[in-house]
Amino acid sequence: MDTAERLDGRALAAIAIALLTWSSAYAAIAYALPSFTPGEVAFARLLIGSLCFAVLLWVKRVPLPAPRDWPQLALLGVLGLTVYHLCLNYAETRIASGTASILISLVPAATAAVSALWIGERLAARTWLGLAVALLGTVLVVFASGQRVEVDPHALLVLVCVAVSAIFFVGQKALFARSSMVGVTAFAMFAGTLGALPFGWHLPQALAAAPWPHIGALLWLGIAPTFVGYLAWNLAVNRASASRVSSFIYLSPPIALLIGWLWLHEVPDALVLVGGAITIGGVVLANARRRPAAATGAALQVQPCERS
Numbered sequence: 001m002d003t004a005e006r007l008d009g010r011a012l013a014a015i016a017i018a019l020l021t022w023s024s025a026y027a028a029i030a031y032a033l034p035s036f037t038p039g040e041v042a043f044a045r046l047l048i049g050s051l052c053f054a055v056l057l058w059v060k061r062v063p064l065p066a067p068r069d070w071p072q073l074a075l076l077g078v079l080g081l082t083v084y085h086l087c088l089n090y091a092e093t094r095i096a097s098g099t100a101s102i103l104i105s106l107v108p109a110a111t112a113a114v115s116a117l118w119i120g121e122r123l124a125a126r127t128w129l130g131l132a133v134a135l136l137g138t139v140l141v142v143f144a145s146g147q148r149v150e151v152d153p154h155a156l157l158v159l160v161c162v163a164v165s166a167i168f169f170v171g172q173k174a175l176f177a178r179s180s181m182v183g184v185t186a187f188a189m190f191a192g193t194l195g196a197l198p199f200g201w202h203l204p205q206a207l208a209a210a211p212w213p214h215i216g217a218l219l220w221l222g223i224a225p226t227f228v229g230y231l232a233w234n235l236a237v238n239r240a241s242a243s244r245v246s247s248f249i250y251l252s253p254p255i256a257l258l259i260g261w262l263w264l265h266e267v268p269d270a271l272v273l274v275g276g277a278i279t280i281g282g283v284v285l286a287n288a289r290r291r292p293a294a295a296t297g298a299a300l301q302v303q304p305c306e307r308s
Contacts, residue, residue: 007236007239007240007244007245008239010235010239011235011236011239011240011245012236014232014233014235014236014239015232015233015236015245015248017228017229017232018228018229018230018232018233018236019248019249019251019252019255020255021224021225021228021229021232022225022229022233022252023252023255024220024224024225025221025224025225025229026092028217028220028221028225029041029088029089029092029217029221030092031213031214031217032214032217032218032221033089033092033093034214035206035209035210035211035214036203036206036210036214036218037199037202037206038086038089038090038092038093038199039086039089039196039198039199039200040199040200040202040203040206041085041089041218041221042082042085042086042089042196042199042200043193043196043197043199043200043203044200044203044218044221044222045085045218045221045222045225045226046081046082046085046189046192046193046196046222046226047193047196047200047222048218048219048221048222048223048226048227049189049193049222049223049226049227049230050186050189050190050193051222052222052223052226052227053182053185053186053189053190053227053231054186054190056182056186057182057183057186060182062180062182062183062186063180063183064183064186064187065175065178065179065180065183065184065187066178066179069175069178069179069184070187072171072175073172073175073184073187073188073191074187074191075191076167076168076171076172076188076191077187077188077189077190077191077192077195078191078192078195079164079167079168080164080165080167080168080169080171080172080188080192081168081188081189081191081192081193081195081196082191082192082193082195082196083160083161083164083195084160084161084164084165084168085192085196086196086199087157087158087160087161087164088157088158088161090157091157091158091161104158104161104162104249104252106159106162107162107165107166107246107249108243108246108247108249108250110162110163110165110166111165111166111169111170111242111243111246112243112246113166114166114167114169114170115170115241115242115243118170118171118174166246168188169237169242169245169246170242172184172185172188172234172237173237173238173241173242176234176237176238181234181235181238182231184234185230185231185234189226189230233245
């Protein structure tokens, strides 16, 4: 099917919130890892996120999805949350952030492919071209910013993250039509937390020995990137196609550099700015709506124009 869903102001605001919070997660993970194992970091952030969602469900009186959808949602939660965060955390202990950021940038293309295979979403050639241009810009930003990029077997873990993210985004989208977006997101978070439980058995002992700044990093991971980030992202996916929304992931490296520019006064060089401009142009191209074909003068006199 051809999606006619539009990215309105509310969806764009939700995407911006998700990208800003998710962009902060990489630094917070690296900051917490000296005191916690990758599995403990994954379980802690998912547990905090689940507690936040439990409170939201109770306050808003939001029902959980129908029991018939629980098996699919449980599988999506384990894949898109447990597997994703475990693989990302373990990968960050061995590979450079530049390598990870380039590989993660494959998520939009993977999401578009899964959307086409799973829900029959057809994308125009302009959209595929925009995705390719944005990927090129992202690669240019990473290289021009001086981040180290290397070949390492642990980079395969990031490719696993790419695959499960695409399945997670599209799979949840298919359930939003018959269940509350908040309920679907919360149930997936609960399932992902249970999946990560075996990797967090020693979290209480680690918390007792960890300094407060590292514990604060876990709290930030659970509240901002996990609770707020996923809630905002799914709000956007609920209002537009998964492939269209995921194209904005390309903006994450430029956003991180912009934060460093404004906050840490790390002035990027000209090539970084060019790469950022190419990335933004690619995202705009991927999300540009095709104009309806111009009607003939006679047709205009016979019947009114229809909105595409």
